[in-house]
Amino acid sequence: MNIIVAGDGKVGQAITRLLSQEGHDIVMVDTNRDVMEDNLQQYDVMTVVGNSATMATLQEANVEQSDLFIAATSADEINILSCLTARKLNPFIHTIARVRNPEYTQQLYMMRGDLGLSSIINPEREGAQEILRLLQLPGVLKRETFARGRVEIVEIRIPEKSILDGVYINNLTHALKGRKVLVCVVSRNGKAFIPTSETMLKAGDHIFVTAPVAVLSYVLKKLDVTQKKIRHAMIIGGGRVSYYLTHALVDAGIHVKIIEKDLARCEHLAEILPDEVAIIHADGSSQDVLDSEGIAETDALVTLTGVDEQNVIASMYGNAQGVAHIVTKINRTEMTGMIENLPIGSMVSPKELCSANVVQYVRAMQNQAGAAITLHRIANGRAETLEFVINECSRHIGEPLKKIRLKKNILISCITHRGKTTIPDGNSSFELGDTVIVVTNREEPILQFNDIFA
Amino acid sequence: MNVKYVCRITAYTVFMTALFMLAPAGIAFYDGETRNALVYLFVVGIMSVLGSVLFLVSRNFKPILYAQEGIAATSISWIVMSVFGALPFVLTGEIPRYIDALFEIVSGFSTTGASILSDVEALSRCNLFWRSFSHWMGGMGVLVFMLAVLPQTKKGEGSGIFLMKAESTGPSVSKFTPHLRQTAKILYILYIAFTIACAVFLLLGELPLFDSLCLALGTAGTGGFGILNDSAGSYSPYIQGVLAVFMMLFGINFSMYYLILLGQLKAVFKNEELRTYLGIILASVVLITVNIYSMYGSVRESMHHAFFQVSSIITTTGFSSVDFEQWPAFSKGILFILMFIGGCAGSTGGGMKVSRVLMLGKNIVRTISQTLHPRRMHLVKMDGHSVKESVANSVDAYLAVYCVIILFSFAIVSLDDYSLGTNFSAVVACFNNIGPGFELVGATGNYGHYSDLSKFVFIIDMLLGRLEIFPLLALFSPDLWSRKR
Numbered sequence: 001m002n003i004i005v006a007g008d009g010k011v012g013q014a015i016t017r018l019l020s021q022e023g024h025d026i027v028m029v030d031t032n033r034d035v036m037e038d039n040l041q042q043y044d045v046m047t048v049v050g051n052s053a054t055m056a057t058l059q060e061a062n063v064e065q066s067d068l069f070i071a072a073t074s075a076d077e078i079n080i081l082s083c084l085t086a087r088k089l090n091p092f093i094h095t096i097a098r099v100r101n102p103e104y105t106q107q108l109y110m111m112r113g114d115l116g117l118s119s120i121i122n123p124e125r126e127g128a129q130e131i132l133r134l135l136q137l138p139g140v141l142k143r144e145t146f147a148r149g150r151v152e153i154v155e156i157r158i159p160e161k162s163i164l165d166g167v168y169i170n171n172l173t174h175a176l177k178g179r180k181v182l183v184c185v186v187s188r189n190g191k192a193f194i195p196t197s198e199t200m201l202k203a204g205d206h207i208f209v210t211a212p213v214a215v216l217s218y219v220l221k222k223l224d225v226t227q228k229k230i231r232h233a234m235i236i237g238g239g240r241v242s243y244y245l246t247h248a249l250v251d252a253g254i255h256v257k258i259i260e261k262d263l264a265r266c267e268h269l270a271e272i273l274p275d276e277v278a279i280i281h282a283d284g285s286s287q288d289v290l291d292s293e294g295i296a297e298t299d300a301l302v303t304l305t306g307v308d309e310q311n312v313i314a315s316m317y318g319n320a321q322g323v324a325h326i327v328t329k330i331n332r333t334e335m336t337g338m339i340e341n342l343p344i345g346s347m348v349s350p351k352e353l354c355s356a357n358v359v360q361y362v363r364a365m366q367n368q369a370g371a372a373i374t375l376h377r378i379a380n381g382r383a384e385t386l387e388f389v390i391n392e393c394s395r396h397i398g399e400p401l402k403k404i405r406l407k408k409n410i411l412i413s414c415i416t417h418r419g420k421t422t423i424p425d426g427n428s429s430f431e432l433g434d435t436v437i438v439v440t441n442r443e444e445p446i447l448q449f450n451d452i453f454a
Numbered sequence: 455m456n457v458k459y460v461c462r463i464t465a466y467t468v469f470m471t472a473l474f475m476l477a478p479a480g481i482a483f484y485d486g487e488t489r490n491a492l493v494y495l496f497v498v499g500i501m502s503v504l505g506s507v508l509f510l511v512s513r514n515f516k517p518i519l520y521a522q523e524g525i526a527a528t529s530i531s532w533i534v535m536s537v538f539g540a541l542p543f544v545l546t547g548e549i550p551r552y553i554d555a556l557f558e559i560v561s562g563f564s565t566t567g568a569s570i571l572s573d574v575e576a577l578s579r580c581n582l583f584w585r586s587f588s589h590w591m592g593g594m595g596v597l598v599f600m601l602a603v604l605p606q607t608k609k610g611e612g613s614g615i616f617l618m619k620a621e622s623t624g625p626s627v628s629k630f631t632p633h634l635r636q637t638a639k640i641l642y643i644l645y646i647a648f649t650i651a652c653a654v655f656l657l658l659g660e661l662p663l664f665d666s667l668c669l670a671l672g673t674a675g676t677g678g679f680g681i682l683n684d685s686a687g688s689y690s691p692y693i694q695g696v697l698a699v700f701m702m703l704f705g706i707n708f709s710m711y712y713l714i715l716l717g718q719l720k721a722v723f724k725n726e727e728l729r730t731y732l733g734i735i736l737a738s739v740v741l742i743t744v745n746i747y748s749m750y751g752s753v754r755e756s757m758h759h760a761f762f763q764v765s766s767i768i769t770t771t772g773f774s775s776v777d778f779e780q781w782p783a784f785s786k787g788i789l790f791i792l793m794f795i796g797g798c799a800g801s802t803g804g805g806m807k808v809s810r811v812l813m814l815g816k817n818i819v820r821t822i823s824q825t826l827h828p829r830r831m832h833l834v835k836m837d838g839h840s841v842k843e844s845v846a847n848s849v850d851a852y853l854a855v856y857c858v859i860i861l862f863s864f865a866i867v868s869l870d871d872y873s874l875g876t877n878f879s880a881v882v883a884c885f886n887n888i889g890p891g892f893e894l895v896g897a898t899g900n901y902g903h904y905s906d907l908s909k910f911v912f913i914i915d916m917l918l919g920r921l922e923i924f925p926l927l928a929l930f931s932p933d934l935w936s937r938k939r
Contacts, residue, residue, distance in 0.1 A: 002632075020612075025632035033842055041521075044612040046632040049839070 001025065001366060002066040006052030006082050007073030008035050010331060011098060011123060014355040015070060019362060020044055022445050027061040030073075053081040055089060063089045068365065070358060072098040072121075080108075080115055087116030094118040094365060096358060102243055102272075119361060126357065127350030128244030131327050134346050135230055135249070135300055137213075138325050139220040141206065141346045144376040146387045147416045147435040153184060153210050153385055155346075155378065160203045162223045170197035179218060181211040182423045184413045184439040185383045190337060192382035192441050194411050204341075208378055208385075210413045210423060210437070228324055230254055230299040236284035236314050237305030238262070238269050241329060241350060245302065250274050254300075259284040259293060285310045290317060300325040301345075308332055315344035336380045352377065363447055371448055373435075383441040385413070388449040390434045395450050402426030405454040410446075411439045455934060458515035460527045463617070465508035466600050467531035471539065472501035474591055475584070478542070481664075482580035490580050493545040501538050517611070522934055524616025525925045528597055532917060532926075535596065536560045539588060548577055553906050560913045562588030564920035565802060567678025567772040567889030568912070570902040574683050579664060582681050586668040589677025592920065593704075593802035594645045595621040602638035620925040624799020624807050625845055625852075628709045644711050645802075649674040652700040659693040673700045676803045678772030678889040685890075685897065686773040691758060694775045698762040702735065705769030705797035726837050727798050727809045731768075734808070738764045738792060742785045749781070760785075768792040770804035772889025774897035786892060790879070793886050804887030804919050806856065813841065813849045855923055860885055863915050867908045880904075885915040 001024045005016050008030035016039070020026050026045040029052040030036055036047040050057030052071060063069065069086040071079035076099045083095035096119045099108055108120060133143050142155035158164050167175045169183060186195050187206040201207065211219065233249055235242050238260030246256050250273075257278040260266050266281045273279070282289040284305060295301065301318035303311035308330050315328040326345025330336065333349050360375035372386040390397060396404045401412065401424055415424050416435040422428060430436055438452055446452060479494035536559055543555035554570045561568045562585050571577070577585075591599075597617045614634045619627050631637045653670035657663065665681060672679050680686060686694055706728060713722050722728065742760035743753065750756045762775040767789045778789060796805015813834060820832045833840040863881045870877070872894055879891030880901065890897050901912065918926050928934055 027632055037842070040612055040629065041615055042612055044614070044633055044635075046629055 001068060001362065002062070003027070003068045003070065003362070004029060004052075004058070004061050004063060004066050004086070006030070006069070006071045007079070007098070008032060008039065009072065009074055011121075011351045011354060012070075012072040013039070014333070014351050015072065015358050016043055016045060018355055018359045022359070022362075024362070027066070029057060029061050051078075053078050053085055055085060058082075058086055058089055063093065066090065066093055068094045068096070068362065070096045070098075076101050076104060080117070084116050094361075096121055096361065098123070098354075100124055100240055102240065121354045121357060123350035123354040124240035125244045126353045127241045127329065127348055128248060130348050130350075130353055131241070131245055131302060131329075132248045132252075134327055134348070135233070135254075135302075135325060136252075137216075138228065138230065138300075139223075140216075142208075142378065144378065144385060146374055146385070146437050147421065150416055150419070151210065151414055151421050151435075151437055152213065152216070153208050153376070153378065153413065153437070153439075154216060155206055155208050156220070156223065158201055158203050158205045158207060159223060162203070164201050164207075164223065165203040167201050168197070169195050169199050169201070172201075176215075176219060176222070179211075179215045180423055181209050181215060181219060182413055184208045184210055184385070184411055185379055185441065187379040187382065190340065192379035194383075194409055194439065194441060206379065208383070208439070212421065228299060230325060232257070232298045233300040233302060234259070234293065234295060234298040235302045235304055236290075236311070237303065237329075238265050238279070239304055239306060241304045242302075243269065243273070245304070246273055246277055250277060257293060257298070259289065284314060287317065290314065295323065296321040298323055300327070302327045302329075304329045306331070308335060312339055312342065312344055316342060319343040319345070333380070340380070352381065363445070366447060372446070379441075383439060384446070386438045386440070386446055388436050388438065390430050390432055390436060390449070392432070393450070394430075394432075395453060396430075397432060398429050400427050400429050406452055407442070407454045409440055409442050410452050412452075413437045413439045455526060455936075456516060456518055456520075456523050458512040459517065459519060459523050460530060461508045462512035462515050463523075463527035463597070463600070464531050464534055465505045465512060466604065467535060467596050468501050468505035468508065468538070470596050470600060471535050471591070472498045472505065474587065475501070475539075475542070477587060478580040478584040481583050482578070485579055487578055487580065490542075490546050490578055494542050494580065494584075496545070497538060497541045500541075504534075504538075519613035519616055521616050524613070525620050525928050526934055528617055528620035529921060529925050529929045531597060532563065532921060536563055536913075536917070539563065539584075542584060543581060546578065546581060548581055553909050554902070557901065557909045557913055558585065559588055560916050561884075561889070562586075562677065562679060563592035564887050564916040565589050565592050565675045565677040565770070565804060566884055566887040566916045566919070567672070568884055568895070568916070569679065569889075569900050570904075570909070572683075572900050572902055574679075574681060583664070583668060585679045586671040586677070586681070589675030589679060590649065590671040591675070593675025593677065594641060597621045598638050599642060601635060602642045605635075620921065622800060623797070623803070623922065624707075624809055625813070625849060626799070628707075628800060630709050630712055640712055641708050644708055645674065648700070648703065648711075652696070655696045655700070656693060659690060659696060661689070661693055669697065670700075672773075673697055673771065674704055674802065676701065676704050676769045676771040676797065676801070676887075678766070678770075680773060684774075686762075686775050687777075689775075694758070694762050697773060698765045698775075701769045701771045701773070702765045704771075705765075705801050705803040706731065707798040707800035709800055710798075724837065727812060730812055731798050731808045734792070734795065735761075735764055735768060738768070738788050742781075742788055745782050745785045763789060764792060767888060768795060768803075768805075769797045769801070770886055770888045772883075774890060777897045779892065779896040779898065790882070790892070793879075793882050793888050796886055806853075806886075809836070810849050810852060812836070813846060814853060817846060817850060852923065855927075856885075859915070859918060859923065863911050866911050867904070870905050870908050872903075880912070881915060884912040885919045887916060887919045 003024050004027045006029040020043045028045050029048045033049050048061045063086050071082040079097040083097045097117050098121050140154040144153045185208040232255045235258045238258050249256050259280045261283045266279050270279050301323045303314045311328045315326050318326050328344040330347050330349050356377045364371040374387040376385045414437050415430050475498050479491050482491035539559040540555040543549040544552050549555040557570050629637050649670050653666045656666035668681050710722050739760045743757045747756045759776050763778050766773045796807050797803020799807045799809040816834045823832050834846040867877045876894040880895045883891035
């Protein structure tokens with residue numbers, strides 16, 4: 001597919017990386033010549049230097065022959081204008097704009113048609129939603145929802161000397177006293193793999209597990225992960241993610257305290273957020289401030305400053321002070337290798353979340369029927385989970401799984417049949433209309449359901 | 455440096471060269487020269503073994519390519535190609551001395567067209583073809599061919615651009631499609647199409663198939679190896695005309711042709727480099743025509759020869775339709791200046807490249823304006839876009855290194871005690887990949903009389919000229935070879 005990516009910030013680059021790995025024809029547009037030069041050496045793309053909102057630049061990027069236009073520059077207004085211009089030049093093009101300003105969100109939804117927007121991405125809001133879902137199920141590091149919320153894949157770290165330490169996969173049900181869980185992916189020493197029945201789980205592994213929610217909480221209890229409900233949350237950094245998150249947390253009845261060092265930003269937050277939110281004008285990277293604002297007593301700590309290092313340090317301090325639930329925002333995903341094993345709780349990267357959404361959009365465009373409905377990248381992008389709905393074109397309908405040969409490194413993690421979710425075994429099968437969740441760590445992308453069969 | 459990756463790329467180049475060498479072997483078989491055919495097959499065999507060894511050495515290579523690997527792989531590939539490409543000449547006994555054979559093949563690959571042979575017609579047809587074919591291979595580059603045919607090692611990864619940068623001509627590469635492989639493919643498709651067109655036009659002039667092919671290959675690479683002793687002098691005016699036009703076409707940036715295919719004629723007409731290139735040709739032809747009018751007596755004939763020579767020299771091909779040695783000094787002077795300018799960036803031509811000359815001119819204007827108005831912001835612009843400061847500056851550096859190399863080579867070559875004009879024009883002609891110079895190395899002369907040391911200097915100069923100096927010079931930097939980055 002021919003795709004134009006405008007804007008070469010973090011989001012633009014993440015999108016380009018993922019899409020160029022999938023072999024699309026990508027043209028990058030940005031005004032910064034030097035950055036474009038670097039990109040040319042890093043990715044197999046064409047680059048055009050110029051303002052993406054101008055007709056001349058878009059024509060140079062061959063907008064007439066393109067299928068999709070993604071505007072991810074730092075300015076919302078330019079993104080919207082770019083999409084409008086692209087649509088004017090090519091009425092059949094799909095457009096995705098990144099719009100971050102909360103004040104625009106509502107009206108944009110109404111004006112989508114007039115502005116020629118096929119979709120809007122808002123990394124900060126998506127990040128906030130992700131953080132909220134993590135805080136709702138304390139104890140898990142990551143939480144991906146499928147089948148309209150009926151199925152979850154969660155990431156759990158196996159603590160030392162817990163009941164899962166040293167357990168073989170085929171003994172798992174026994175170790176959990178008959179409760180059935182499926183380990184989809186094991187992430188160990190920076191590598192992600194799909195376990196076989198002979199795989200032994202070790203302390204320190206991060207496992208990605210599918211199970212009904214009730215079983216999950218049993219497992220978490222057995223693993224000695226605290227499950228205290230959150231009443232007080234402390235947020236360090238008052239950016240856009242904080243805004244969206246605070247709104248959601250207040251709605252859930254949680255007391256929120258935001259620490260932000262910029263006075264003007266504090267005033268603005270105080271104006272747009274409900275009154276019960278405590279906004280503290282102080283430097284969140286100072287230990288004194290954190291201590292006096294009661295970091296030791298809070299139930300949850302969310303570090304959302306714009307500086308990754310500050311987030312990591314604050315989260316580690318929170319961990320040392322015994323905060324039960326910690327979420328750390330990481331902007332530069334290339335750092336994840338260095339901080340993976342630090343005690344900073346869950347990591348959330350807004351740009352990764354929204355680039356995964358774009359990839360999903362692209363895959364769906366490529367293959368209207370049979371495409372994945374949702375796509376989540378787990379274990380720092382080393383594995384993917386995809387949700388498919390079985391339609392008439394799907395192969396092997398009704399056959400028991402033990403008779404079907406799948407490609408290597410593919411796992412069917414669960415099948416939802418008429419609202420009931422089962423973890424499949426050899427005798428399970430899928431029927432028309434079922435939802436199937438597939439986990440894979442293959443290099444080449446799975447575009448449609450039939451791709452999983454050998 | 456990622457040595458394994460360099461080995462892998464070198465292995466591919468060796469395989470490609472071996473593959474191309476099957477063509478002269480086939481011609482030798484067709485001509486019934488079994489011995490020559492076996493010689494070629496033998497060299498193909500050696501190269502296959504070497505390629506396989508390199509291939510095995512580089513198994514489980516990491517596909518990580520940075521500027522260093524790109525530069526090293528390109529330079530090493532070119533050296534290895536030349537070392538083996540020379541073998542058939544020696545083994546067939548037609549150019550018995552290895553240094554001569556190496557000179558001949560480097561002259562071929564670098565699209566220079568300078569020869570050490572005084573009697574070209576004595577060569578067997580397979581060797582003649584190999585000489586001309588080497589021009590074609592070297593013109594667009596074997597690594598670009600490799601990029602076009604080999605599947606990518608890692609999807610979506612753009613580092614192959616380093617190979618393209620090191621091998622293609624001009625201060626910057628234009629990647630005119632999203633995928634590098636596609637760009638390389640389009641370049642080669644255009645290249646092949648133009649070569650065939652040229653051969654067909656030559657065939658229409660009742661030239662035999664073999665001669666048409668050899669001339670077309672030599673023209674396409676802007677090389678200039680002829681198959682007759684008087685280069686292109688004894689061909690009909692029609693054939694000379696075809697050659698002149700095609701030489702000029704091959705001196706144009708290939709991305710222009712792609713733009714024409716896309717129908718973006720406006721961008722082509724507005725291209726500053728192309729306009730300058732055509733302008734220089736037009737001005738030179740007019741000046742030379744006026745200057746040599748008294749020698750030929752008719753405007754048509756003077757213009758014909760003037761155009762042929764100008765087209766041949768500016769594109770650094772080096773065919774000659776007449777012995778321009780006999781021309782007045784002013785005409786020779788113009789041709790000498792054209793030698794330095796060369797073709798457009800992204801063409802198969804050599805020399806400094808028109809775009810560099812243009813940028814140099816603009817740099818000069820800028821420097822003057824800055825001395826007058828020190829606070830004035832003055833950007834160097836090409837085609838309406840400002841040129842990156844580093845690119846603009848690199849052109850100045852290029853000129854400096856270019857001059858140093860010419861002077862240094864000239865000093866060594868002068869040991870041979872020929873006239874100043876001979877020596878200087880020989881160095882300039884080799885370094886700019888033209889072929890013929892003036893006086894003893896002029897249109898009717900050759901390089902056979904030079905000493906081995908001088909020939910070696912010429913060989914290095916030709917490679918430096920083709921790879922545009924820095925990739926080859928970087929090979930001598932200890933930095934490149936240290937294991938740490």
